Amino acid sequence: MQRRSFLIASLFSPLLALSVGHSRADTKSSPRALRLWEQLDTRKLKLRSKAALIVDHFGNTLYSRRADDVMPIASVTKLMTAMVILDSGLPMDERIEITKDDRDLIRLTGSRLKFGSQLSRRELLILALMASENRAAAALGRSFPGGTEAFVRSMNRKAMELGMHESRFADPAGLDARNVATAQDLARMVFAAMHYPAIREATTRRQLEVRPLAKRGPLRYVNTNRLLRSDSWEIQVSKTGYINEAGRCLVMHTEFNGTPTVMVLLNSFGKLTPFGDANRVRKWIEAGVSRKANPTVKAERAERSTS
Numbered sequence: 285m286q287r288r289s290f291l292i293a294s295l296f297s298p299l300l301a302l303s304v305g306h307s308r309a310d311t312k313s314s315p316r317a318l319r320l321w322e323q324l325d326t327r328k329l330k331l332r333s334k335a336a337l338i339v340d341h342f343g344n345t346l347y348s349r350r351a352d353d354v355m356p357i358a359s360v361t362k363l364m365t366a367m368v369i370l371d372s373g374l375p376m377d378e379r380i381e382i383t384k385d386d387r388d389l390i391r392l393t394g395s396r397l398k399f400g401s402q403l404s405r406r407e408l409l410i411l412a413l414m415a416s417e418n419r420a421a422a423a424l425g426r427s428f429p430g431g432t433e434a435f436v437r438s439m440n441r442k443a444m445e446l447g448m449h450e451s452r453f454a455d456p457a458g459l460d461a462r463n464v465a466t467a468q469d470l471a472r473m474v475f476a477a478m479h480y481p482a483i484r485e486a487t488t489r490r491q492l493e494v495r496p497l498a499k500r501g502p503l504r505y506v507n508t509n510r511l512l513r514s515d516s517w518e519i520q521v522s523k524t525g526y527i528n529e530a531g532r533c534l535v536m537h538t539e540f541n542g543t544p545t546v547m548v549l550l551n552s553f554g555k556l557t558p559f560g561d562a563n564r565v566r567k568w569i570e571a572g573v574s575r576k577a578n579p580t581v582k583a584e585r586a587e588r589s590t591s
Contacts, residue, residue: 314342317543321346324572331561334531334551337467338565341475341544346569351467354450355550358525359416360470360533361458363477363487366413368438369405369424370480376406382496386422390459391527395419396503401496406482411494413486415505416524418457425456432456446472461529467548474537474546477521487522488512509534511559516566520544524558534558540569 321344335350382401388394397403397419403411408424411417428435432455439453448469454462465473477483490512493502508524511517518539525533531551538545547565549558 314344317342317541318344320541320543320573324569328572329564329568331549331564332552332554332557333549333561335467335548336550336561337471337546337548339471339546340540341546346540346545347565348467351548352450354464354466356461356527356530357458357463357465357470357550358527358530358533359418359421359458360465360523360525360535361453361456361463362412362416362421362525363473363483363521363523363535364439364442364453365421365424365435365456366409366483366486367473367477367480368435368442369409369428370482371442372428372438374405374428376404376409378405379403380405380408380423380427382419382423383426385426386419388418388422388457388459390455393418393459397496403494403496407492407494409482410486410489410492411505412457413483413523414489414492414507416508417505418459421457422455443469443473446476448472458525459527461527467550470535470548470550471546474521474535474548478537478544484520488519509536509559511536511562532558534562536562540566541573 317340321340324346326347329347331349333349335353335355337348337351338346340346379402382397382399384399395418397417403420405424405427408417408420412421412424422432425432425435428438435456436453439456443451443453448465451465451469452462454460487509489507491504491506493504495502509519509522512519512522519536521537523535531553532555533551534547534549536547538547547562549561552558552561
């Protein structure tokens with residue numbers, strides 16, 4: 285059976301520096317992860333997303349398809365929006381009013397955040413990440429020092445700092461199709477997002493109630509990633525996205541066989557397709573790793589006995 289060869293390419297050196305908990309102990313476990321992934325047969329993984337990348341935090345690539353193609357990324361953009369806001373040090377308790385400047389004039393989508401609504405910057409950040417609320421993201425960018433234009437410049441500057449050289453950002457919400465990146469770049473962004481506790485908490489939160497208008501009842505928002513409802517997943521960061529040009533998108537930081545791993549799925553057709561692809565990836569890894577679990581364990585014991 286043909287097996288995929290795995291290389292720790294120099295392209296992923298920024299990922300290694302960004303990965304969470306990358307310590308000497310982690311480095312010692314890298315050969316174990318590599319042995320596990322070498323058991324996987326990529327011919328058995330049938331994904332419907334046009335671009336896909338699965339990479340662990342050591343830089344080992346489990347699966348790659350069109351990972352260097354530049355594509356629109358829709359609301360996956362909001363991860364960059366969140367990092368720029370959190371880096372800015374702006375007061376998270378400051379209340380921000382939703383105005384007509386926060387309207388979506390590109391897609392003409394609606395919002396439950398009516399003009400005159402007021403929420404804290406923290407609440408807007410959570411809604412933008414968890415529920416992909418476009419007006420929340422727009423308000424975050426508009427209220428940035430210098431306004432939306434300065435905010436977008438900061439987004440692109442942050443992308444360069446992270447080594448996302450094929451990425452470009454045009455608005456905070458991801459409604460503009462000029463928000464583009466490669467799957468490789470998005471993996472870097474997700475690994476970087478793991479360094480922000482507020483992003484980890486917001487993107488994995490299942491729901492939130494807010495009161496944007498004093499004389500009206502609460503609004504309840506839910507997470508756009510339905511995989512968070514399943515006990516089969518251990519998800520630390522996630523973000524969905526959709527516009528016509530981008531298709532359905534999903535990025536996640538999760539764990540497979542105890543190894544921190546990023547999954548990027550871009551340009552899927554069908555609302556449930558990214559979630560189906562994610563489950564196909566998980567089952568592919570579980571089946572492939574368990575098939576030769578005993579030889580792997582023996583190899584690990586032999587390695588320890590000689591060390």
